Structures are given as C-alpha cells and as structure tokens.
Amino acid sequence: MTLGLINANPVVHAKKERIARTEDPHCDDAVDPLDIYDFVRDIRDPEHPYSLEQLSVLSEESITVDEKLGRILITFTPTIQHCSMATVIGLCLRVKLKECFPPYFKVDIKVAPGSHANEESVNKQLNDKERVAAALENPNLRQLVDECLYSSEL
C-alpha cells in the first residue's frame, strides 16, 4: 500500500454555477455533453472530499456525444502524472454512466493525452470489458467506487 496521499495538495477550483435548463416544451431534448457532465461532475475524488469538477479532472468540453451512433467519449485529466487513482476515477465514470444511460451507448473513457505517465495502459485498462468487470467483482474496489459515487461528503 502507498503511504500517505498520492497528491497531497491538489488545486481546488470553484464550482461552476448550475444553469437550469429553460423549460421549453418544444426544445430538442437530445442527449448533450451537459447532460452527461451533470451526471458525473459530482463524483467525489477517491482521495479528497472534493468533486471531480472542483479538481478540474472533468469539464463539459472534455465530453463528446454522438446520439445517432450511440457513442460517448469522456476524456479526463488526472491531477498529477503518476496518479494511481486514474483508473479508479475511470471506473467510477464507467459505473455512473452505465447507471444513467441505456445499455446501447458505447462509452469510451480516456485520460487526456499527455496527462498521465502510463497513458496507454490506463486507457487500455479502462476500455477493456473483462478487466472492468473483474475490477467491479473486487469488493474493496467496488466499495471505493460506491463511496465516490454516492458519498454526500462534498
């Protein structure tokens, strides 16, 4: 086990103001990046009592959706290069999106290019069905993920 925190002193950003969507009955209600962002912005960081939004791990711009093809691509930026929590964050994102979207959406989760030392292996791990399923079988990991998703500590 690692001793102490991996990133002991992260930079915390202000939360962005939530803009209530206008109640227009005729507007196009297709899935857009903001939808997805609203679901994932409050996921807690595995290490700190801050949300991914506050740590600037995610932003609305880093999410792209293609509703026709049913594809979602999320690119996140770990706070530091050697963050071993990157995979946990990715796992959280995957679990959360699985809960919030119908199963036909194909979700790709990647770390932002150049933001992680083991970029390739992390990406590979996060998008490998078998490995994700195996990770979620692990009770310790599962608990960590659930804590991040449902914690009200923020």
Add this chain to the structure above:
Amino acid sequence: MADPSHWIKHIESFVNSSSSQAQQGASLDAIATLLKNDMLTIEALVREMEMYLTTTDSVIRARGILLLAELLNCLASKPIDDATICSLIGFFTERLADWKALRGALVGCLALMRRKSIVGMVTGNEARAVAQSCLQNLQVQSLGQLDRKLCFELLECLLDHYPDALVALGDNIVYGICEAIDGEKDPQCLRLTFHIVELLARFFPDPLGPLASFAGDLFEILGCYFPIHFTHAKGEVDGLKRDELSRALMLAFASTPLFEPFAIPLLLEKLSSSLPSAKVDSLKYLSYCTVKYGADRMAKHAEALWSSLKDAIYTSSHPILSLKSEPPYDMGFQENEIATEALILLREVILQNDGLFLSLIVGDEDLNTTISSITSFKNFEDISAQNKQKLHAVGQILSVSAKTSMASCNKMFENFFPPLMDALGLSVENSSGLSHPVEDYSLSDQLHFGALYLCFELLAACRYLVVGSGEVTSITVSVHETWCCMLQSFCGSLSKAFSSTLVTSADENTQKAYIHFGVKGLQILATFPGSFFPVPKSIFENILMNLISVITLDFSKTLLWKSSLKALVEIGSFIDKCDEYEKAQSFEGIVVERIVSLMSPDDFTMPLTLKLEVLFDIGTTGQNFMLRIVKGLEKAIFANLLEVYVHGNLKSAESTIQLLECYSNKVLPSFHKIGGLADVPFQFAVNVWEQIENSMAYSFRFPEKELLGAIMAAMKFAVGSCSEESQSILIQKAFSVLSSSTSVLKESMSDTTGIEAEGLQVNHNLDRFSCRDEWIISLFASVIIALRPQTQIPNLKVILHVFMTTLLRGHVPAAQALGSIINKLPLKINAMEVSNNSSLEEAMDIIFNSSLWSSHDNGPLWRCCGMGDGSEAGLNSLRISNVNSMLLQIPAIVGLAWMGKGLLMRGHEKVKDITMTFLSCLLSDGDAQTLPLKQGSLIDSSKQDVLPLMKSAADAFHVLMSDSEACLNRKFHAIIRPLYKQRYFSTVIPILVSSVVKSNSSITRFMLYQAFAHVISDTPLSAILSEAKKLIPIILDCLSMLSEDILNKDIIYNVLLVLSGILMDRNGQEAVAENAHIIISCLIGLISYPYMMIVRETAIQCLLAMSQLPHARIYPLRTQVLRAVSKALDDPRRAVRQEAVRCRQAWASIASRSLNF
C-alpha cells in the same frame, strides 16, 4: 418530619460515585422535594450530612458538598432564614479554598448569590468575603472548562448583584479579574469574561480610579481576541454564534472611554488588514466606540480615521463582473458589506464632529483631484474600471456627507457644486429663471459623465435630507440655506442638461448610464417638496413634457422608455401624497390628458399594449388620475365597440379585447385597493347596456367569440363589484333591454304550449338565433351570474324561461346563469315581501316541471321532474325513442350540470336527483342492449348515438366538482357550503363504484370511469385518504382503462396526481403497501405512456416514492421495476430521463451488496 432513615439512603446514593447519573438525579430530586415541602429542615440535613461534608476522603467530600450545593440550587425560590444563609455562605466561602472539592463550593456560592431578597439573600459583607476568597484561592486558568465557566458566572453574578461590595475592594478586584481572564480560550467562557469587563468598567468609571491604572493591561488581554474569528465553517460553537461573541467583545471595547488610547489604534490597524471580516468588524466597532468615547477623545484620531475610512471606501466597491445583474444600468458597482459599514461610520463621525471631518473631506487631496479632473471622465465607455471605482467612491462620500445634516450639506454644495456645474458647462442663470445663458445647450459635445453622476448623487442626497426616506417630513428648512440658493440658481439649466440625455440618438446600449442618471435627475428635480424648494412651474412642466414625449415617441428604446415611465409614476405618486395643487394641475394637464388622448381609436402612434401599460401605471399613482384615466379607457372601449357593432370592423374587435382585458383584469381590481370608487363599475355596466339599446342596427354577422368573452368577463367583474342597490337598478335596465329587443324573449313569453307544439323545431331555431340576440342574452347571463344573493331578480319566471330556451340551443352562459340563480335564491320568502319574488322551491318547480324538458317525451331528464322517482317507469323512460332529440339532450345535460353545481354548492339535496339522471344516462347504453327496443333493427345506430350523451353525462361530473372561473365562485358571490366536495364525494363514489362493478358493457364502464376520475381528481386529498384502501384498486383500473385513448390524457394526469398524493402521504402508505404489487404494475405501464410527457415523469416519481415502502413488500418487485425504469433511460425527454436515473438508483440500492450512502 420525614423519617431520617428514609432520606439518608438518598444521600448515600448521591454521594456514592458508583451509582448511575439517573440514580443520583432521582435522589437529588427526592431530597429537594422533602425540603420544599418542609418535611425536612436544612439544619437537620446539614447535621446529618456532617460526615460527608468534613471527611478527609476528598472524593466523598466533593460529592457531599456538591449535593448540598445542588439542593440549594433547587430551593432558589424557597424562603430561607438569614442565619441559615449566613452559615451556609460562610461554609461555601471557606470551601473555595478546598481545590479538591471546588465544584460544590462554586455551585453553592452561585446558588446563594443568585437568590432574590424576598426569599433571603446574601449580605454585602458576605459577598465581599466570597469575592476575597475567590481572589485569594482560585487559580481560574488552571481549572477545567466547566469550573472556569462557574468561576466566571460567580464573578459576573457578584458584579451584577453586589457592585458596592466589590468596588470597596478597589485595585484588588481589578487585578484579580485581569488575572482570571487572561488567556481564556473557550467561547462560552469568553462571552462571560467580555461581560465581566463591561460590568467592571461600568463600576469604575473614574478616570483616576483603579481601572485607569489597569486599563492598558486589561485591554491587552481583550485586544488579542479581536477580530473574532471562528475556524469552524458553520460559524457556531456550542450554540454560540460568532456574531454574538463579536457583539459582546464590542460592548466590552466600548465600555469605558479609558480604552480609547488602546482601542482606536488597534481597530485602525486591523482595518488595513486583508481579511474582509476583520475590516467589517473594525468598522462596526469603530462606529460603536466613536459614540461611546465621545467627540473630545476621538478628535485626535480624526485624521487617521479619515484616511483609513477613505481607503476602505475606495477599495471596497468592487465592480460587478457581469452587466446582467440588477440594476443593469447603474454605475456598475455593488456595495458590499465593507462599503456599507464604512459609510455608516462616516455618517457617525460627521454627526459627532462635523466641523473637523467636513474640513478633512473638503481639504482631501484625492477627492479634490478627482473633482478637479472631472472633465477627464467624459465618456462613460472610456473611463477605466479603476477610475469608475474612484468616481463611485467619491460619489458615495459626497452623498453620505450631504445626507448627514444641513450644515454638512451646505458645505458639500459650497465646495463641490460649482466645479461640477462648470464641468457640465452650466452657469448661473438669473433669478427669474426665464432667460438661460445656456439656452441652446446641446449635446453636440456630450455631457461629462463624471460630473453628471456626482451631480446626481448630490441632488439625491439633499432631497433625501429634506424628504427623508420615503415620507414627507415637516422639517422646516430655510429657503436661504446656501445649498438651496445654489440649487435654485442652477435649476433650469440642470433640468436642461438632464433632459439632454433623453434625446440620444446613438445606440442605446452605450447610453445606458447617461439615461439612467438623466431620468433619475429629472425625477428628483420634479419631486422636491415645493414648500421649501419651489421648482419653477415652467421647469416642472418642461420636465413632464420631456418625459411624456419619450413615452409617446421613443417606445422602441426599451430602457429609456421604461425608466421614463417609472420616473413619471414616481412623480405622480409624490404629487398625490403631498398636496400640491399647482403641480397636480400641471401633471394632470400634461401627463394624464396626453395619455388619455392616446387612447382615442384613431391614434396609431404606439402599440396598444404599451399604451395600456402606461395608462395603468400612471393611473395607480392617485385616485383622481385613476378616475380620469378610467373615463378615457371607457370612452375608448365604447368607441371601439361601436365600430364593431355598426361597421363590423374586425380590427377594432382585437383592440377592444385588449382594452376590455385591461379593464377587467387590472383596473377593476385596483379599485378594490383604492376604494371609494364603487360608482365606476356601475356606470360602466349601465353604459354597456345603453349602448346596446341604442345601436339597434347590427351589421356584423359573425359573432366574435373572443370579444364576447371579454365583454362578458368585464361585465361580470363590474356587476360583481357593485352594491345591491346598484345591482337592482342594473338588472332592471338589462331586463328592459332584453325584453324590448330580442325575439327570444317574445318566443318564450308566448304560450309555452306553442313551443311544445313546435317540438323538435326548436333546434332549427338554432340558426335563427341572431347575433345580436346571442350578444344580449350572454350579457344578461353575465349580469345574473355576478349578482349578490340579496339582490332580487324581477320577472324571475320569464327569465327562467328565456334561459331554458336558450340553454337548449347549446348556450352555456345561459346554463351558468341558471346555476347561479338556483345557487343564490332564498329558500323561503317572507309572506310580507312582494309576491314578485320567488323562492328556490318555486324556481325549481318552474324549471323542472317546464314543458320544455318533457316536450321531448321520454328523455332521461324526465326523472328530475320528481315524477320518475327511480321507479321502473322512470328507468323505462330512459329509452331514447327519437334520434333527433339527442341534439337537445346534450345541451340539457350541460344545463343540468350547471344547475346541479349551484345546488351542490349550497348543499341542497335535490342534487341527488340530478346525479341519478346523469347516472342513468351513463347506463343508458346498457339499457339499450338489455331492453328490447321498439325499433329493434336500430340497435347499432342507437348505440352510436348514445355515446355522445354518455360522454356529456360523464363530463357533467367535471362541471359539478371543479372550480369554475366563469361563475359560481367567491368573486361572484356564490353561496358555498363548507366541505361540499367532500360530502358529494362520499355519497357519489359508492354509487359509481357499484355501478362499475355491475356493468358488463365495456363502454359503460369506460364512461363510468371517466365520471369517477372527474370526481376524485377534484376532491380534496384528505377525503380521499380516508377511503384510500377501497379506492386504490379502482383508481388503478381507471388508469389502465382510460390510458388507451389519447383524448383522456388530462384525465389520466389528474388521476395520477391523486394517486401520487396518496403515495406521498403518511396516512395513505398503509393502503399503498397492501396494494404495492398492482400499483407498481400499473405505474410501469404508465412509464411508457406515449401521449403526455408529464404523465411519464409523474409515474416515475411515484415509483421513486414507492421505493420507501417496507422492504419485504417491494423487494420481489425490484427486478420488474428496474427493467421498466431502464427503458425510460432512453426517453426522448430529458426530464423523464433524469427522473429515471434517480428512480433507478433508489431501487437498485434497496438490495445492492454495496454500502448505501
């Protein structure tokens, strides 16, 4: 006397440290009760306890002393003789030295000290002894938190109750207290220490006394707590708020002027700190201390104070980041708390020592530089943010200084007004105010914004000074005050300068700030109370002209237009408040008349909606203006109506609708607020009738439904707000018009048998119903609908006939009028009264025995006549023998529904008969199938024909139960019996339910469910909850039955809301839990309801609520729900998807392996 053995065991139990806290408390209570009831004397108790009080075992001794002390606490209101008190306090005083058993001694001293004189209290000498013992024996800071708190409470109590005894101790006590409080950290204790210092300072006010020599030390102890800062985020520790503590410290700071040499430098130093809360606190403390310390002591700090204050004001006005926030066209600065506090302090110091501070302000270099370089702030857009901030700060300083007093206002004007005027390019005009040297002041060179702004601030401040905040005060202000004279001499040119901002041609956005201050400036000039600063009439009128011309011409410039209107409204209400005859005249002449003239139908300069907005806003400023404006509005309405009547001009129909809506929705309700204008609506109604009477020739063919609706609404509101007498006159007027000019009346006045003979021809008359007749009858119905119950209706019989004939032609207002009549007629008539009046019984006889109903022989309505009374014959009569009569039966049902509503609301039992009629209509399909028909071959066709009848019978329940805007409500004086809906619900639901069960035709069931849905969706939830268990299965059936048809989507939604009401309510949960299985499967069906998004959303919300039910009930349904909800994740509407995510998570977590947070 109680048996000693009895209470000694209580003592033992209390002293025994191994007994539980509850036991100890119980023993304490038991002994206290004995003492209170005189079953035991204190003397006897003490004697018995001797061993516990004196033993060398310190644990037992401590418990023993504590017991005695706690008992004294319980006896606070029981008289105790002096000798006992004397010996007790002596004992406790001595025990203060016993540090091992200190708690008891402290509690005991405190209990005795707090006693009131009537129950025997400690003498001064004894108190001094306690104080001395405290000072000698207690090392407060070495004790625990609770003991420290007790010590401080003891000291506080001593200071509070025995100040004289303590003052005699002199230096000692001050020193002792200093020592005790030094280094305290607990907030609770701190609050006590702050209060102790405050009290101490109060008792040693002498500048040469003992406190004086310790003031420095004492303040050193206190000063380090400033500013109070809690590290906890919530700002609260043990129920103690930061603000409370901070206030206590402030009181301590300000307790004596002796602290002044130490406090002021400290506060000034902290003012320059970077912590905002420290700044705010410093400013608050300074404001408070300034008053307490007095002008003499503060004078020497004046300069330092001014420079820090100036810094605070200059740096604390932060520019607003976005222009969107309100007010959008202000200077763009938001005052934060620091600035607010700083300005309060500024006001405080000027009030205290105006000469000194004003000279500081006037002589201030920064301020003067800004003023002298004011010309550089020319264009608002070009001023840098930093300079804007500076300008704003200067404006604030000028404003606050001028607001403070007359003298300060004079000084400000003397020093700063002339340079500002110079910068604006204005110069003194001669006293007559007629010839302006700057007559041709033009905006060719734009106004200097900086000067404009500062000028506005000064004007606003001096108006505030005379008028106060909002109310006109009777301050007698000499007209010869310097600033008055100066202002007067510049008045004309100032108004010109302000006005020039109104005629900007450039892009409105860049001019926002100019417009804002220009309009506001004009408003201020126009609203100076004339008694002390008479703005010349010509200037006042000029201002009004300028503003009104903006209103009439520049309506495309939203901001300018809006703010001008606001200014005019302000001016109007100011004039209305303070009686200024001359100004009121000008205002009426220029503004009101102009606006009224706008209303003439051939004026097309402005859009009508804007006209109406102006009209109404100006009208609200005063009663007189309102009257004038209402007249104008009425004139416009009648002129327009004439256009419609005579020329059939459809275009003016549209504007008439707008005018009428404004009249009934805005103007009439505002009369209620103003009051005293009851005549106006009456006149309006009379005029409408007269106009109709006079314009016999109608040329418009197509009745404008909307226009008719608008004029009916206006008529209803007008009549509704009339008194009884006026209503009587009105109804007579209306009836005379009706009887003289409609053919309908003649028709029904003629022998009724004639109609009977005509029989089915009545419905052919539908086409002959002329437009004018419909108009008149609708208006007549509106009058009837809005009558008060006390108003008598003449010729009731004829009127009833008229309405019944028109009703059968499908005229709904006639039905509503009948309902209103029935609702309001008196039950019994006094024999003394005129025979012309009818009672309810008579009217019902007329209505239900009328040949009109029965002329269509076997119609179902026959039952109401009281002849059918539910017998077999009645049922047989339900058969529809004539297809043609169907056309009449539907309007008849509608009519019955409204009449039934009238009866239902007053609680009349006849409504039951009417309900049974509807029911028999609903069941008529079943009859058609079961009973052999005369024309057997027509089964299918008759079935088709019955459907609309059934549908209208089902809808009749909606009419019965729902609240109507059009009639039978409080506004139109309906008689409403309390809880009538609940009553009806409980009678009709069992019948409907049993009919549903009995019926075997799906169509009948479908219709019955519709009726059921109407009834439950308008019943108050509380009534439904009591029946929830029985109702839930039926509601679910109803939902599944109705959800097939798109036409029923609103009904579905209403029923679903009832269901969700049951789900959310605590009382309904039991019933829900029993039926969880079927409810959930029904809700799952509705998740995919295709016709209405909100139904899907509500169904998912209901499912979410279901997840709170007992685990065992819902667990088996979990997978089913999850499967259904995950389909909803793909819903086309976002709101549904989001609810689905929430619901899914709730259901997933009831059994997930993971922890639920």
